[in-house]
């Protein structure tokens with residue numbers, strides 16, 4: 045578990061290859077001094093991924109639209125996205141909807157195949173149990189994904205939905221701190237147990253805490269040395285993963 049106080053473009057490539065890169069860069073959506081888009085990191089991140097690795101990037105629709113061509117140029121292919129719904133969201137403008145969501149999108153190397161990317165789809169307890177065991181129609185397999193067996197057995201769980209509710213942290217550590225519970229979901233889904241997570245814009249070190257709780261190795265990078273020191277202290281204070289736990 046390490047936090048580097050450095051520019052991720054300089055420091056992080058040498059610490060790969062990463063099983064998972066988490067990136068929560070400044071979105072560049074506002075005129076605030078710290079909210080400036082960082083140039084050139086996407087190609088470096090792509091090159092620092094294992095062939096089975098992937099990159100989850102936080103952003104807004106505005107930031108993804110602005111950066112869209114750069115993902116392709118960097119050699120990254122879009123896989124999926126989730127919505128983080130935050131009941132306590134903030135509205136910066138009085139003439140817009142009150143903003144209570146952010147996006148995170150997953151990318152993988154365009155030279156690879158999605159089926160080779162580590163992907164442990166997370167499941168949650170079913171709210172309503174299915175009454176009968178259904179038989180999968182063979183002609184539906186093509187678009188239904190690789191389900192495998194023809195019979196569907198209800199194990200009382202369901203694939204997690206792409207809208208995730210989590211309170212926006214109000215810890216005062218960082219103005220755009222992400223919830224550990226949300227990061228844990230992305231880490232469990234996209235990094236094997238014991239694998240290496242690179243957190244290229246570490247901020248408060250929330251992803252480091254999530255890695256410690258889920259038993260993944262972690263290297264974070266934060267350009268602000270004072271913030272990096274606080275993140276390091278934060279992670280050191282989290283009890284490590286219990287090796288008897290689940291993935």
Ligand SMILES: C[S@@+](CC[C@H](N)C(=O)[O-])C[C@H]1O[C@@H](n2cnc3c(N)ncnc32)[C@H](O)[C@@H]1O
Pocket residue numbers: 050051052053068069070071082218220221222223244245246247248249250251265266267268271
């Ligand atoms: C949106 S915040 C990340 C917040 C973090 N996810 C959390 O939960 O606390 C972006 C962070 O990236 C840092 N940053 C900006 N440019 C950077 C760079 N080139 N290398 C490393 N960190 C950078 C900023 O100082 C800021 O703390």
